[in-house]
Amino acid sequence: MFERDPSERTDLWAVYRRQLNRRAVMRLVAAGGAGLAVAATALPAPWAVAQNETPEAEADPEADPEADPEAEETDAPPAGGSPVGSAGTLTIYSGRNEELVGDLIARFEGATGIDAEVRYAGTGELAATLLEEGDNSPAGVFFGQDAGALGALAQEGRLAPLPDELLERVAHEFRSPDGLWVGVSGRARVAVYNTDLLAEADLPASVLDLANEEWRGKVGWAPENASFQAFVTALRILEGEDGARAWLEGMIANEPVNFGDSNGAVVRAVGAGEIPLGLVNHYYLYEIQAEEGELPIANHFFPAGDPGSLINVTAVGLVADGPNAERALAFVDYLLREEAQTYFAEETSEYPLIEGVAPAADLPSLADLELPEIDLTDLADLEGTQALLTEVGLL
Numbered sequence: 001m002f003e004r005d006p007s008e009r010t011d012l013w014a015v016y017r018r019q020l021n022r023r024a025v026m027r028l029v030a031a032g033g034a035g036l037a038v039a040a041t042a043l044p045a046p047w048a049v050a051q052n053e054t055p056e057a058e059a060d061p062e063a064d065p066e067a068d069p070e071a072e073e074t075d076a077p078p079a080g081g082s083p084v085g086s087a088g089t090l091t092i093y094s095g096r097n098e099e100l101v102g103d104l105i106a107r108f109e110g111a112t113g114i115d116a117e118v119r120y121a122g123t124g125e126l127a128a129t130l131l132e133e134g135d136n137s138p139a140g141v142f143f144g145q146d147a148g149a150l151g152a153l154a155q156e157g158r159l160a161p162l163p164d165e166l167l168e169r170v171a172h173e174f175r176s177p178d179g180l181w182v183g184v185s186g187r188a189r190v191a192v193y194n195t196d197l198l199a200e201a202d203l204p205a206s207v208l209d210l211a212n213e214e215w216r217g218k219v220g221w222a223p224e225n226a227s228f229q230a231f232v233t234a235l236r237i238l239e240g241e242d243g244a245r246a247w248l249e250g251m252i253a254n255e256p257v258n259f260g261d262s263n264g265a266v267v268r269a270v271g272a273g274e275i276p277l278g279l280v281n282h283y284y285l286y287e288i289q290a291e292e293g294e295l296p297i298a299n300h301f302f303p304a305g306d307p308g309s310l311i312n313v314t315a316v317g318l319v320a321d322g323p324n325a326e327r328a329l330a331f332v333d334y335l336l337r338e339e340a341q342t343y344f345a346e347e348t349s350e351y352p353l354i355e356g357v358a359p360a361a362d363l364p365s366l367a368d369l370e371l372p373e374i375d376l377t378d379l380a381d382l383e384g385t386q387a388l389l390t391e392v393g394l395l
Contacts, residue, residue, distance in 0.1 A: 095123025
């Protein structure tokens, strides 16, 4: 499904190596002429590993594009018609739940012949692990639940630049401005509500309105969840630290029902009529309906660029100085192809981010949503958000 016409294929790996070399030269030029003597041999460390990964690659000029000028410029697809990459092992740190993406990663293995060794845990936990491991990390690629964690890793120099060909498959607002991570699926913040208890006319015009007296005891939330914390980070940016603190304190005074880190529990409570409304990501409605059948619930998308209308992304980045860089690049490439994007639309009910793949039929298109003016890279200050949530007593 995701294969391109052979005439349109490029050897992404060879193109990327040339792109990285150009970037290295540009950095050397910017730094001054002293470094130019080594510019011709400069190659960022993540790729040096893959370049000389096996004795066969060193001995066989056809296996090494650097040794064969004609091979470097070829438009032929990789062997077997798979995305860029070669058979072998790739360690993936996944902050995404295995129940959501395990089947997708198995499809990646089938399409490429690469054996994926996946470590599943919370996105924040894995980001902290990667920082602690430094250059000794076994991870080649980081697959996160939200852009904030990728932004934090990028700030710490733990991500390698991605090739333009991959970055440009996704709109600029859903990728790193520095080319260090790229979104692969979108998730909208919404208010899920019980249609037996609330009419559309009753719904709040802004997420900020939920701190008003009329919503006392009527709202569920999951403040320990990473998606909620990303929303609070956005709120801090849009409303300022004092504004975000005032909203959180107003909400707490309104006695919301706290579901810890479980968005699913919020949706179930709304569906059961225990509370009329809850703050979650849009796709939980579809997940719970698939498990429990039709429920009297609907998603309310906040209008006009409201803080509650944040569209965050799951995102992926290559680990700087990580092993098996070519295979890591193959994983990013796969996630941005039609097969994987269709998986996100049909299996996880998320927004696909490449052109030509439509979201679930009853979702508004991304183009129809008026998003808040925020750079997703700015969501990196998770530590500041958790400090604020601790200060107000939510963590």
